[in-house]
Amino acid sequence: xxxxxxxxxxxxxxxxxxxxxxxxxxxxxxxxxxxxxxxxxxxxxxxxxxxxxxxxxxxxxxxxxxxxxxxxxxxxxxxxxxxxxxxxxxxxxxxxxxxxxxxxxxxxxxxxxxxxxxxxxxxxxxxxxxxxxxxxxxxxxxxxxxxxxxxxxxxxxxxxxxxxxxxxxxxxxxxxxxxxxxxxxxxxxxxxxxxxxxxxxxxxxxxxxxxxxxxxxxxxxxxxxxxxxxxxxxxxxxxxxxxxxxxxxxxxxxxxxxxxxxxxxxxxxxxxxxxxxxxxxxxxx
Amino acid sequence: xxxxxxxxxxxxxxxxxxxxxxxxxxxxxxxxxxxxxxxxxxxxxxxxxxxxxxxxxxxxxxxxxxxxxxxxxxxxxxxxxxxxxxxxxxxxxxxxxxxxxxxxxxxxxxxxxxxxxxxxxxxxxxxxxxxxxxxxxxxxxxxxxxxxxxxxxxxxxxxxxxxxxxxxxxxxxxxxxxxxxxxxxxxxxxxxxxxxxxxxxxxxxxxxxxxxxxxxxxxxxxxxxxxxxxxxxxxx
Numbered sequence: 001x002x003x004x005x006x007x008x009x010x011x012x013x014x015x016x017x018x019x020x021x022x023x024x025x026x027x028x029x030x031x032x033x034x035x036x037x038x039x040x041x042x043x044x045x046x047x048x049x050x051x052x053x054x055x056x057x058x059x060x061x062x063x064x065x066x067x068x069x070x071x072x073x074x075x076x077x078x079x080x081x082x083x084x085x086x087x088x089x090x091x092x093x094x095x096x097x098x099x100x101x102x103x104x105x106x107x108x109x110x111x112x113x114x115x116x117x118x119x120x121x122x123x124x125x126x127x128x129x130x131x132x133x134x135x136x137x138x139x140x141x142x143x144x145x146x147x148x149x150x151x152x153x154x155x156x157x158x159x160x161x162x163x164x165x166x167x168x169x170x171x172x173x174x175x176x177x178x179x180x181x182x183x184x185x186x187x188x189x190x191x192x193x194x195x196x197x198x199x200x201x202x203x204x205x206x207x208x209x210x211x212x213x214x215x216x217x218x219x220x221x222x223x224x225x226x227x228x229x230x231x232x233x234x235x236x237x238x239x240x241x242x243x244x245x246x247x248x249x250x251x252x253x254x255x256x257x258x259x260x261x262x263x264x265x266x267x268x269x270x271x272x273x274x275x276x277x278x279x280x281x282x283x284x285x
Numbered sequence: 286x287x288x289x290x291x292x293x294x295x296x297x298x299x300x301x302x303x304x305x306x307x308x309x310x311x312x313x314x315x316x317x318x319x320x321x322x323x324x325x326x327x328x329x330x331x332x333x334x335x336x337x338x339x340x341x342x343x344x345x346x347x348x349x350x351x352x353x354x355x356x357x358x359x360x361x362x363x364x365x366x367x368x369x370x371x372x373x374x375x376x377x378x379x380x381x382x383x384x385x386x387x388x389x390x391x392x393x394x395x396x397x398x399x400x401x402x403x404x405x406x407x408x409x410x411x412x413x414x415x416x417x418x419x420x421x422x423x424x425x426x427x428x429x430x431x432x433x434x435x436x437x438x439x440x441x442x443x444x445x446x447x448x449x450x451x452x453x454x455x456x457x458x459x460x461x462x463x464x465x466x467x468x469x470x471x472x473x474x475x476x477x478x479x480x481x482x483x484x485x486x487x488x489x490x491x492x493x494x495x496x497x498x499x500x501x502x503x504x505x506x507x508x509x510x511x512x513x514x515x516x517x518x519x520x521x
Contacts, residue, residue: 173370176331179357180364181384181433191383195374 042256046249054250062228063236064254070144070232071212074151078159078208083201086163087189101164108157112217115154119222123149146223147230151212159201159208166200167193199273206266210259287311287437287469291327291337291347300324300493306340310463310470310485316512319490321473322367325439328471329364330357341436341469363430363438368446369422371414377401377425378410384433400428404462419447423455427462438463438470444479456482477519489513 046054054060085104089097107115123130123140130140140146170193178188194201216234223230225239233255241248288306292299300320304311313321326332328339330346333354339347341362346355372380382397401407404424409417417425423443430438443459444452460482463470472483480487480501487504489497489512497509508514 171370173366173368174372176326176329176357177364177366177370177429178372178383179331180329180360180362181429182358182361182386183383184358192372196372 039256042249042252046246046253050246051250051253054244054247055254057240057244057247057250059227059231059236059240060233060247060251063231063233063251066144066147066228066231067213067233070147070151071209073148074155074212075205075209077148077152078156079201079205082156082159082163082204082208083194086160087167087193089160090164090167104160105157107154108161108211110154112154112215113221115150115218116221119146119150119153119218123222141222142224142226142230144223144230147219147232150218150222151215154215154218155208155212158211159204162204162207163197163201166197166204169200170196199270203266203270206262210262213255213258286340286342287328287471288338288340289324289328291324291334291339293323293327293332293334293337295323295332298323298493300327300334302488302490302493302495304488304495304498307486308467308469310472310483312480312483312485312487313471313473313490314475314480314487314516315490318492320493321490322441324490325441325471325473328437329362329439330355330360361433361436363427363433363435365423365426365430365438365440365443367442369426371417371422371425371429373413373415375414376410377406377412377414377417380414380425381428381432383429396432400432404428418451420451420455423447424458427459431466435468437468438466440470440472442473442475444474444476452476453478459483477516489516 089101110118120127120130120141122128123133123146125131125134125139125141133140140149174192174196175188178192179185183191213232214234215232216238219230219232220235220238225231225235227236227239231239233251237248237251237255240251286306286308287304289302289304291303292301294300298318298320300323302320302324313324315321323332327334327337328346334347334349336349337347338345338349341360344355345353346360347353372383375383378394378397378401381400382393385393385396388396398407398410401410404427406421406424406428409421409425414422414425440459444456447455456479463483470485472479474480474483484501486498486500488495489504489509491510491512497504497513504513505517508517
């Protein structure tokens with residue numbers, strides 16, 4: 001059968017189409033240059049001494065430290081809570097699961113201001129849970145905890161979506177076989193499901209972390225922009241932009257480099273994995 | 286000895302099957318969607334029947350009336366699914382050793398080596414499973430299932446994923462093996478040549494019901510349904 005399809009596909013060949021080629025190349029080139037230009041501008045319009053002056057601006061290191069601490073904390077929360085949630089969602093398929101999945105995706109598409117309002121209404125001093133916390137003597141808004149909560153709220157959907165689809169991608173019969181071999185549900189999860197979904201979980205964690213690093217609106221409304229206390233790197237860019245354009249640019253460059261490095265490393269490793277898997281599985285079926 | 290008497294309902298599909306006790310191989314045949322794999326899953330404990338009894342030797346795996354339902358992981362059934370479902374992140378050795386528990390590392394390693402030798406796949410021990418051919422995968426999957434010392438074997442379409450020449454070899458290999466192992470075995474198949482090779486009894490399943498049960502000669506002398514007639518002519 002394979003020789004048959006081969007010979008027919010050989011006989012037919014797409015005619016050369018100049019319009020098609022120039023059209024696609026033109027449209028692709030246009031969007032690509034539009035997306036690259038701002039990044040290039042960020043780099044080329046900054047000379048080294050300005051960059052050095054920018055990154056030694058007094059608000060930079062506290063903001064960088066705060067960003068690293070809060071995004072790490074939110075990542076830990078997202079992964080520890082999100083992995084079991086994604087696993088549970090992936091094992092079931094009903095209306096309730098669809099509703100929960102939509103709900104947990106919501107923060108990713110909500111306008112940041114809406115997320116900020118929602119967080120205040122839940123955890124603010126007058127909020128649903130916040131009022132009760134306030135009576136116990138805890139106040140969440142405008143604290144480090146609020147920064148972490150805002151980052152967790154907006155970044156969790158990225159991890160959840162990637163993790164759920166990674167778990168769904170696992171061949172069910174591998175899990176069934178593992179159980180017939182005497183493995184408890186916990187062993188099936190840790191020895192089979194987790195390693196198989198690993199690349200997807202890592203990709204989701206990276207996307208989620210990058211989103212937390214870039215979080216702006218909800219943090220501003222819910223945690224404020226207090227230098228050294230709740231001012232993240234992203235908020236510092238916004239603040240210095242008003243007083244010192246060079247410093248804002250230097251900070252932006254730091255964020256771009258961090259984000260690019262992370263995304264590139266991710267792309268390379270996931271592709272290498274995919275190639276490894278596809279390249280070696282062609283043997284049988 | 287494996288005896289099955291179950292009713293199961295999944296969405297709109299209803300399965301109602303009674304298979305009298307047998308020690309030998311039972312080949313389950315039937316059109317697509319007849320419930321063959323579902324029946325296998327009932328025995329494995331992955332699908333819970335609404336009513337029924339499944340007995341294996343002196344043990345009851347399921348008795349809905351008394352609420353007995355042994356969990357899959359405690360049933361000690363060897364399962365080789367369609368396309369084998371080898372753990373793709375583990376070597377052949379780790380796949381086969383996965384089910385061997387409660388022994389020290391050396392013992393497990395020795396048991397795995399013995400199985401690999403026995404199925405003539407010792408040379409594959411350190412290979413990554415995605416790089417195996419269909420026939421090799423089949424042997425690894427069987428070794429993995431046998432590693433737990435199963436009390437019965439469930440094979441779902443063991444030859445369907447193979448090309449014609451591999452299929453003939455694997456079928457021959459499996460037939461000899463199953464006879465040597467000598468535990469109750471359920472084989473789901475679409476292939477008349479599987480039925481001929483595995484001997485034993487043939488259970489015909491159509492639309493969730495058992496339409497004929499007997500050995501191949503009995504089916505040939507009195508095919509109960511048009512499906513059986515067509516199947517015996519070698520049509521898939």
